[in-house]
Amino acid sequence: xxxxxxxxxxxxxxxxxxxxxxLAACGRSEQQAAPAPDAATKRAAEAATAIAAALSAxxxxxxxxxxxxxxxxxxxxxxLGIEPGMQVLDYFAGSGYYSELLSRTVGxxxxxxxxxxxxxxxxxxxxxVKRFADNRLANAKVVTAPTNExxxxxxxxxxxxxxxxxxxxxxxxxxxxxxxxxxAQITAMLFQSxxxxxxxxxxxxxxxxGGETAKVVDALHRIDPEVVKKDFTTAGFVVDGTDDAFRNxxxxxxxxxxxxxxQHKTDxxxxxxxxxxx
Numbered sequence: 001x002x003x004x005x006x007x008x009x010x011x012x013x014x015x016x017x018x019x020x021x022x023l024a025a026c027g028r029s030e031q032q033a034a035p036a037p038d039a040a041t042k043r044a045a046e047a048a049t050a051i052a053a054a055l056s057a058x059x060x061x062x063x064x065x066x067x068x069x070x071x072x073x074x075x076x077x078x079x080l081g082i083e084p085g086m087q088v089l090d091y092f093a094g095s096g097y098y099s100e101l102l103s104r105t106v107g108x109x110x111x112x113x114x115x116x117x118x119x120x121x122x123x124x125x126x127x128x129v130k131r132f133a134d135n136r137l138a139n140a141k142v143v144t145a146p147t148n149e150x151x152x153x154x155x156x157x158x159x160x161x162x163x164x165x166x167x168x169x170x171x172x173x174x175x176x177x178x179x180x181x182x183x184a185q186i187t188a189m190l191f192q193s194x195x196x197x198x199x200x201x202x203x204x205x206x207x208x209x210g211g212e213t214a215k216v217v218d219a220l221h222r223i224d225p226e227v228v229k230k231d232f233t234t235a236g237f238v239v240d241g242t243d244d245a246f247r248n249x250x251x252x253x254x255x256x257x258x259x260x261x262x263q264h265k266t267d268x269x270x271x272x273x274x275x276x277x278x
Contacts, residue, residue: 054104070264075245086158092165095127147181152193160200167223187235197277237273
């Protein structure tokens with residue numbers, strides 16, 4: 001009987017060891033089988049971190065932080081899909097609020113073209129000059145040129161942003177001899193300049209459908225989103241989504257966007273256009 005007890009104890013001990021080894025092996029197998037984050041997930045996480053860092057930077061240009069509430073930068077940058085290392089264009093950048101955030105988000109391995117025509121550069125004034133003085137944002141290149149003289153390399157851009165500025169391509173200031181730009185020529189140029197798979201995001205003030213676009217823009221500085229869609233799809237882009245961050249159903253679309261009762265609170269559309277990958 002004593003020998004039986006010893007044998008039984010030994011069998012229990014050996015069994016326990018085998019079970020432990022099996023569990024350990026199973027654990028290693030499960031660990032090995034756990035999928036690593038895919039490249040897209042990793043890039044998205046890196047982009048979110050970069051955007052957050054750009055917005056929280058203590059050395060942002062004076063006054064920019066006060067505009068965050070009505071410019072919705074986190075939503076816009078995420079929707080555009082900006083990531084570190086990208087080459088991007090801020091079209092009609094004005095004083096460069098978004099140019100700075102783009103510069104900080106793409107980082108030293110990326111670059112930003114800060115483009116204004118002479119009218120926009122004059123309107124931006126000293127603020128644009130001071131923002132980029134002393135090589136403050138080293139990866140940003142400020143370009144001022146008439147729209148018909150502004151040229152870009154083919155397949156050179158990952159992203160383009162028009163923030164409250166696309167409608168001005170249709171606008172002809174009273175002292176000007178011609179409109180600020182030719183939408184058909186500019187969208188065609190952008191189609192050639194954006195890389196396959198790259199995107200253009202347009203944020204602008206909603207206009208009621210109908211009427212001549214140039215006259216609506218001149219009167220209200222608004223534009224029908226269907227006009228914008230037609231411009232970009234005619235150039236070869238495809239509509240790749242919308243965002244509701246700026247929608248305001250209380251805006252009846254009849255007021256000039258600079259009217260104090262609606263300024264910074266207009267009903268706005270956000271459209272993404274993508275150049276087909278193939």
